[in-house]
Amino acid sequence: MKTTTPAERDMQMAKATGRDTRTAILKRSIRSNVPLRKAFVQAPRDAASRHGPLAEFVTGRDLRGLKAYLLIVAACSSGKEGWKTRHDSAVWARMMDIDQTATEQAARTGAWRTLRRLQDRNLITCTRTGTEITVTLLREDGSGAPYERPVGQSEQDLFLQIPAAFWTKGYDELVDLPALALLLVVARExxxxxxxxxxxxxxxxxxxxxxxxxxxxxxxxxxxxxxxxxxxxxxxxxxxxxxxxxxxxxxxxxRKPRKTAAAKPAVTAGTTDRTKNAAKTTSTKTAVPTARRGR
Structure with missing residues (x-):
């Protein structure tokens, strides 16, 4: 029976998990809510079909792809990198939890194949340089159009929001494909x-x-x-x-954005005394004209 050395145990304890990786991605994007155009779930009323790109994930039983896509939207939604995100393929694999059931090389390959499926659906573009994979977000309706942050000024631009807690609290690990699809449906309305x-x-x-x-x-x-x-x-x-x-x-x-209180100017003891003296002087000067007007 193979024994584990103390160094190997320490390494395993120190190694980041999939949830650690997803949480780090969300923290880097600095968003408490992830915006997603409603057209991803259901096409606008004037469309020939009401089915959105989400239907392909459900009928294709692609839970891994759907989870990966939603996390990519979260990673790119700040726009700091021009709607792009770049990671080593091992990080992509860990982000998708593929490393839990596959060897390192197989996990890297699985991550690339998952991203290629998203590209085939016109939701992203992906390029690979060595072991690094760069993903660029496209519009959520599957049209292949460049991505722009939704602002909700038209029916095609309306969006739902997914709180970051969905990932940081581990709910993404508990939902199955029907549940995740319906979560987006309920969030849409x-x-x-x-x-x-x-x-x-x-x-x-x-x-x-x-x-x-x-x-x-x-x-x-x-x-x-x-x-x-x-x-x-x-x-x-x-x-x-x-x-x-x-x-x-x-x-x-x-999540509602936190309100920040306006900063009050610092007041020193000397300033306080001068303010009080000035108030007394103003009060005295104001009282005299008032008494004269009364006459």
Missing amino acids: KPWSKFPAEKAPQWYGWSADTHERGLKKLMDLGLVERKPHFTKAPLAPSGFIMAYLYQRTTIMRP
């Missing part, structure tokens, strides 16, 4: 909306069963909550129709 499973094939491009399993998993994880909604229906046997409304729980809602 306003709080307490309906998400009828029978509309999923037409609206999103996946089955009603996938839709229902995704919502159930999100509720089991505490990422989404629901409540019943009753509508009067005179011709229904019960006289009403019940449907569930859903919204994200607090942990998955966008």
Whole structure:
């Protein structure tokens, strides 16, 4: 039986994990929320099909690719590198947790293949120089157009937000593909909306069963909550129709930016005394004219 030396144990304890790597990427981007155009989930109403690029991930069972894409959006969303991010292929592999089940070389190859799939879907471009891979973000609608930060001024430019806690708290490690897809669907709509499973094939491009399993998993994880909604229906046997409304729980809602208090000027003891004396002098001077006007 192979024994592990103390040096090898120390190395394993010191080695960064996939979550460590994802957290470091988010910290570098300096964003508490990651913006993602809603067109990635569902095309605008005037489109020939309502299916967004997300449908290809779900029908292709590409959970690894979807997770990688969302993290790339997070890494590039600050725009500091011109919507690019660059890492060694080993870092990309660790970011995607491929290193947990593959040798180093196989993990590097797996990371490159995952990125190439995203490129084939016109969501990114990727280039490789030696062991370094550079990824450039493209527009989320899969059109291949250059990426620009969404500002929400048109329907094609509306965006949802994913809080960084999704990665830093490890929820990305708990969701399966239906759950992750439905998390984006729920995030796309306003709080307490309906998400009828029978509309999923037409609206999103996946089955009603996938839709229902995704919502159930999100509720089991505490990422989404629901409540019943009753509508009067005179011709229904019960006289009403019940449907569930859903919204994200607090942990998955966008974080509000912290308000910074205005800095107050420093006041020294000498300044305080002079201020008090000046106030007394002003008060005395003001009182005399007031008394004269009273006469």
